[in-house]
Amino acid sequence: MISVVVVDAETPGNVGTIARAMKNFGFADLKLVDPPELDRDGEAYGFAGQAREDVLPSAEEVAFDEVAENFHTVGFTATTNEDARKHVRFPFRTPAELADDLVGVETDVALVFGRERVGLTNEELARLDQICAIPASAEYPVLNLGQAATVALYELRGLAMDESQLPDVEHERAAEPEIERFYERFEETLRAVGYPEGKRPKTMRLVRRLVGRAHPTDREITTLHGVLRAIERATRER
Incomplete structure (x- = not known):
């Protein structure tokens, strides 16, 4: 099973956006570390689309330690420090490369996304198994949390959707x-x-x-x- 983990999100709207992206691309298990208040009449449910019916209300609050200890973890980051001497964020994979890596992995996988402003800390990343970064313009490589999760989940959709759900070109x-x-x-x-x-x-x-x-x-x-x-x-x- 593949879970999506959001660590310490500041805004309910981003949680709702991620839940919606999960619904779009076949993911169902959402876990939240230190989440904001998710009011059913607030932004989270407003932004979640049809995910307000299942993905979002089923979200489980967990501790970061629990995720790190029980899942094969992939941390998503914008800052990669492309230097083998700084191996907290290196080597890293793109989402497309990660999709190939995870095909056939027979263990529970957690895709871990961090905070809006600072993402995952070096200490958190050091506890995760793999690092993934979305290629973007060097002039402005930082994506909004909801955007980053949407791009990543789109690239990884083949891991969550069976062949009958995928477009048959x-x-x-x-x-x-x-x-x-x-x-x-x-x-x-x-x-x-x-x-x-x-x-x-x-x-x-x-x-x-x-x-x-x-x-x-x-x-x-x-x-x-x-x-x-x-x-x-x-x-x-x-």
Whole structure:
């Protein structure tokens, strides 16, 4: 199980924002260390969206020591000190790299986010197992607590959502017979407009590679057929 732990949040709104992001990306277990008051008529529940129905009211208040001792812990920080001599915050992983690291880990994992102004302290980070940082502009690398959690949970969504909940990109690609029919029509159009015969095989390979990378949808292929029909019609009417 993967838990999201928020340490010493100052504003209820950020707790609600994190609960909402958890709901968005399939996470359910929220743990709070020294949380602010979470009034059901206040910001936390106002910002939580549908997470006000389950994630937020089910949140458990815990001690930091309890988390450090019982979970594989990942601390999130903006300041990384990219120097192997300062190993409290180094080495660190990006959220995308962390997603790969945690695939198949058979233990309870805690994703630990710190305070709005100062994040997790060096003492807290020293007790955690891994460090994760979100790549951002060097001019302003610090994210709001709610934003940081949302970005991280998005990258880690594959750990919390089963395959049936994840978008299936493959089903958006048009059926192969329709794509093949498009290639045939494209070649017919080349012939109709007088495209040089010697260039047609190379051009068709180029078109096949281009369309192969694009993964067109049914609607896109239908539209392209319409364009080719218009070209053929215009050619006949010349």
